[in-house]
Amino acid sequence: MSKYSLAVDIGASSGRLILGHLENGKLQLNEIHRFENNIVQKGEHYCWDVDKLFNEIKAGINKCKDLDVKPESIGIDTWAVDFVLLDENNKPLTDAVAYRDPRTDGMMDEVFKIVPKEKLYLETGIQFQKFNTIYQLYALKQKSPEVLESAKAFLMIPEYFNFLLTGKKANEYTNATSTQLVNAFTKKWDHELLDKLGINKEMFQDIKTPKTVLGTLSEELVSEFGFDMKVVLPATHDTGSAVISVPELEDTIYISSGTWSLIGVENRFPICVPKALEYNFTNEGGIDYRFRFLKNIMGLWMIQEVKRNYNDKYTFAELVDLARAEKEFNSIVNVDDDRFLKPENMIEEIQYYCKETNQQVPQTPGQIAKCVYESLVDSYKHAINEIEEIFEKTFPKVNVIGGGCQNEMLNQIIADVTNKEVIAGPIEATAIGNIVAQLMALGEIKDISQARTIIKNSFDVKTYKQSFVRG
Ligand SMILES: Nc1ncnc2c1ncn2[C@@H]1O[C@H](COP(=O)(O)OP(=O)(O)O)[C@@H](O)[C@H]1O
Ligand SMILES: C[C@H](O)[C@H](O)[C@@H](O)C(=O)COP(=O)(O)O
Numbered sequence: 415m416s417k418y419s420l421a422v423d424i425g426a427s428s429g430r431l432i433l434g435h436l437e438n439g440k441l442q443l444n445e446i447h448r449f450e451n452n453i454v455q456k457g458e459h460y461c462w463d464v465d466k467l468f469n470e471i472k473a474g475i476n477k478c479k480d481l482d483v484k485p486e487s488i489g490i491d492t493w494a495v496d497f498v499l500l501d502e503n504n505k506p507l508t509d510a511v512a513y514r515d516p517r518t519d520g521m522m523d524e525v526f527k528i529v530p531k532e533k534l535y536l537e538t539g540i541q542f543q544k545f546n547t548i549y550q551l552y553a554l555k556q557k558s559p560e561v562l563e564s565a566k567a568f569l570m571i572p573e574y575f576n577f578l579l580t581g582k583k584a585n586e587y588t589n590a591t592s593t594q595l596v597n598a599f600t601k602k603w604d605h606e607l608l609d610k611l612g613i614n615k616e617m618f619q620d621i622k623t624p625k626t627v628l629g630t631l632s633e634e635l636v637s638e639f640g641f642d643m644k645v646v647l648p649a650t651h652d653t654g655s656a657v658i659s660v661p662e663l664e665d666t667i668y669i670s671s672g673t674w675s676l677i678g679v680e681n682r683f684p685i686c687v688p689k690a691l692e693y694n695f696t697n698e699g700g701i702d703y704r705f706r707f708l709k710n711i712m713g714l715w716m717i718q719e720v721k722r723n724y725n726d727k728y729t730f731a732e733l734v735d736l737a738r739a740e741k742e743f744n745s746i747v748n749v750d751d752d753r754f755l756k757p758e759n760m761i762e763e764i765q766y767y768c769k770e771t772n773q774q775v776p777q778t779p780g781q782i783a784k785c786v787y788e789s790l791v792d793s794y795k796h797a798i799n800e801i802e803e804i805f806e807k808t809f810p811k812v813n814v815i816g817g818g819c820q821n822e823m824l825n826q827i828i829a830d831v832t833n834k835e836v837i838a839g840p841i842e843a844t845a846i847g848n849i850v851a852q853l854m855a856l857g858e859i860k861d862i863s864q865a866r867t868i869i870k871n872s873f874d875v876k877t878y879k880q881s882f883v884r885g
């Protein structure tokens with residue numbers, strides 16, 4: 415039997431620890447721990463509770479003892495852009511501020527006064543999202559310069575957890591690219607850009623690539639867990655791990671469907687042409703220096719907030735059923751409007767939008783949910799058209815991976831609206847990509863091609879085709 419690897423996948427709404435190992439050429443998974451994640455208010459900022467999250471990681475590792483499993487390795491992936499700054503005593507200088515915090519409001523324009531938008535895109539190839547790390551750091555420089563001056567180490571969220579596990583500091587390539595501070599061609603921190611912005615470049619760590627063995631656990635943790643593990647860097651940006659698991663060997667469009675919908679294709683080189691800038695596509699780094707040519711679409715964050723607004727009275731499955739029953743309701747919102755990034759009340763924000771655009775205002779939970787799903791697909795359709803324009807080719811399939819692939823209504827609407835074959839699954843694509851990167855580091859899997867073949871043979875997918883022609 416092959417060695418066990420333990421994936422820690424923490425998205426913006428949930429975290430999970432999943433054991434993986436090879437058996438008879440298939441990847442066997444065992445989810446051993448799951449927990450909620452959400453943004454918390456700390457002082458004047460929206461933050462992540464990284465102490466709580468690290469305790470959840472340790473709680474999950476301790477469950478291995480109950481299973482009598484000693485994983486050979488562990489790998490951590492999370493959402494992108496956010497970070498922790500350590501002082502000279504390796505202590506965090508501030509809370510881990512979340513990307514939905516308004517501290518970056520207006521910062522993009524401030525940065526463009528120093529580095530023109532077009533130049534920034536040609537050098538980094540990264541989409542313009544107001545919450546990118548570059549704008550978070552520039553906001554810090556403007557409002558709390560003493561924090562940046564005291565910072566001795568810049569660690570993104572997975573890297574901070576790796577530091578707590580091993581005492582070692584390193585930045586990982588796929589997540590580093592999401593900062594918009596890495597040059598897409600040198601694949602290094604862009605020191606000229608950092609100097610222009612007055613951000614101290616010394617705090618950034620060497621950039622390591624996925625499959626790197628960072629180290630092993632601290633003595634204190636070996637004593638706590640009762641065993642040691644290699645700490646391996648997967649693609650620590652969760653979407654970077656998810657894309658590894660797309661069960662397709664030919665070029666295909668994927669939608670990594672979770673809190674965000676990340677829609678794109680895998681490419682071997684960055685595409686920074688004017689159209690890609692105009693359509694705001696990104697070239698985030700992938701495993702083996704591939705590129706994830708994709709764009710962020712607001713995603714199932716919207717239905718998560720709707721669910722919360724209803725005080726969790728409905729499950730996600732119940733919201734889908736209620737939406738399915740609303741045959742006549744057809745109002746659409748622009749999901750990528752910044753107003754939906756962190757509204758006070760998502761239901762009301764959707765209702766305001768429909769009123770402002772003289773559409774029927776959704777009133778019932780089913781109408782609200784249907785509006786979210788139809789509006790997401792409207793944005794997917796535009797993104798797919800943009801991708802096919804830039805690549806000058808038609809992609810016959812769309813692979814939906816992640817938790818959102820369980821939404822059968824959404825999958826069917828995608829098939830109906832795009833007239834493409836929709837392939838849904840695997841649900842835990844991110845954790846699977848995390849695990850296969852570890853198994854490649856351990857020599858259990860040869861390369862990404864073999865990994866994708868194993869994944870294709872290990873997990874069932876569901877296929878959707880156009881059921882009727884939509885207007
Ligand atoms: N049974 C279900 N039916 C429909 N949608 C679901 C179901 N379970 C989960 N989802 C969707 O999956 C989303 C979570 O996906 P996930 O990939 O776990 O998110 P993240 O990694 O961002 O935390 C939920 O917001 C929800 O919309
Ligand atoms: C803020 C980033 O765009 C975001 O992290 C996105 O890249 C991502 O990876 C989201 O993953 P979820 O699992 O939280 O949807």
Ligand SMILES: [Mg+2]
Nearest residue numbers: 425652672844
């Ligand atoms: Mg996720």
